[in-house]
Amino acid sequence: MRPFKQRTVVSVVYVTAMFMAAMDASVVNMALPTIIKEFQTSPSAAGIVNIGYLVSLAVCLPIAGWLGDRWGTKRIFLIALGMFTAASALCGLAGDLNGLNLFRVIQGAGGGLITPVGMAILFRTFPPHERPKISRVLVLPVAVAPALGPIISGFLTDQLSWRWIFYINIPIGLIILLFGLFFLDEDIQSGAGAFDLPGFLLSAPGVALAVFALNQGPVNGFGSPGVLAAGIGGLVLLTILVFVELHVKDPLLNLRLLADRVFGTMSFISLFSAAGLLGMLYVFPLMYQEVLNHSALDTALITFPEALGLMLASQLMPRLFAKLGPRRLISAVLLCGAVMFALLSLTGPGANPWFLRGLLFLAGFFLGQAVGAVQIASFANISSASMGRATTLFHVQNRLGSALGVAVMSCLLAVMSQHTEDLQPDLSAYRIALLGAAGFLAAALCFALRIRDADAAPGMGTHSRSETRKARAEGSGR
Structure with a gap:
């Protein structure tokens, strides 16, 4: 007999993993001045720490559903969680800004897979009439994590080091990873279909460029060459994507x-x-x-x-x-x-x-x-x-x-x-x-x-x- 019901396992794994991913989207902001000072770099260069995370997350979002259906939601979710946790450790150990940017990109990739795959697991576990009840716990990563992120970041940065905003993910990630490995059920969809390569080649850069333009426009100005090129490129790719995906048998989106x-x-x-x-x-x-x-x-x-x-x-x-x-x-x-x-x-x-x-x-x-x-x-x-x-x-x-x-x-x-x-x-x-x-x-x-x-x-x-x-x-x- 199992020690935990599957509904309990899914709820714990989903909420905790989502909490980590949601908090890390905002946790760096308070620590950026300290990072700039330690690495002796400019604010614009340090801003890539956040941009890389958001763009990488956007690139991986479109492929998450197919990967979960094709290779199993448990497997992909745990791989993504493992990537996120390992990248958190590497971010904390980064010796320069280039290394930190690289590890944040890997962390964003894990976060981009965790969110949709985790929700698919949740909604396949709970039938429609039970979902209103579980909304009481679903709000935790949505509401509390973004609000606590800057507070925790400011405290850890002031009292310990900016590196602890990443180290704090390691014990939580490892516990949830092991918990999910032993108790989470696998789910593979037989009708996942072939991989939609045209959809991926259009959606990944299209979404990434759009997110980049929308996030950097307020900082650098929407008329700046880089932002304008990214915005136009993203819009063109996403427009083509709509026509392609509506005519593909097994579309990625x-x-x-x-x-x-x-x-x-x-x-x-x-x-x-x-x-x-x-x-x-x-x-x-x-x-x-x-x-x-x-x-x-x-x-x-x-x-x-x-x-x-x-x-x-x-x-x-x-x-x-x-x-x-x-x-x-x-x-x-x-x-x-x-x-x-x-x-x-x-x-x-x-x-x-x-x-x-x-x-x-x-x-x-x-x-x-x-x-x-x-x-x-x-x-x-x-x-x-x-x-x-x-x-x-x-x-x-x-x-x-x-x-x-x-x-x-x-x-x-x-x-x-x-x-x-x-x-x-x-x-x-x-x-x-x-x-x-x-x-x-x-x-x-x-x-x-x-x-x-x-x-x-x-x-x-x-x-x-x-x-x-x-x-x-x-x-x-x-």
Whole structure:
């Protein structure tokens, strides 16, 4: 008899691995000044530490679904986790900036495989009617990791060394690796199909160039030759990719899944919601520090309640999801989230910090409901065989949405700030950018109003007796 149920094993492995990957996306930012000083390099050169991670992650995302289906989700997930853990150790041991950049690229490759393959394992283990319940733990890597990343990074960098922001992954990664190796079940899909080489040759550089342009545009300017070339190149490759993938028998990115009314609608809601949330989290801290002249610590304390709101939302979402249905719930919380962003845009000198914390807490609470409900409803009608490709496609568009939000907010700041005659930060530009973030949520709301609750019924926690018996039989078999 197994010591752990498969549902417990999957939950522990998925949440822990995702927590590590999500935290490492933001953990380097606080340590960059120390890294620059130790390696005696320029800020622009040190910025590649983050760029390499994000681009490598983007390159590996499209291939994750096929690899998991073809070679087994357990095998690919553990290989990716092993890569991520080993690369973390090497990052900590790096003797120069070139070595650190190389190891961050390997770490990003592991992170790019962990996310979609891990979600495929999760959703193949839990049938649609059980997914709202597990959303209570799914929010941990989404909400807590990005918020804790800068705090942990700052503490370790100040008290020990910047190298410990990577070393901390080693014991956690090894424990989860061994736990998954002994207790995680393997799953191989017989219909994985042949490898879609044209799709990979278009998607990998296309997504990578797009992510690079969207991330570097705010830093170097969207008119700079490198950013402009990357943006145009990525757009051309992704456009060709759409036509190619729609005519391939076994596409790497199965765009036909977007024809499913629920999955397609939820994908657009997820893209615009991610753009709005990440856009707000990019603009507001900048405004609070550069315009209102607060310290980085004060800014962290102001924004952290957003993560607490996300956590509380995860505990309430399953009940509200079943009671209200996805259309009413998602529409209501997106509208409320947009209102919170609009209220944040009114922030000015002398603003009460606790009032701002309350607004950010509510913004996290409302958007946490949306994120959880969208994630659960998206895959309500996706078969087990298509789950790997579906989770891959979902995460690719989510990654692009996050980068798009930051890029658009940066453009708004640049355009509106041009109207100032001095070098002082323009408060009105930040306010307009926050309204732009609210606009992304309004766009997501337009798609949410098209949801039909009946289409997403399998994910609402209601099912027939025959489905109940089938689910119990599968559970006992595990």
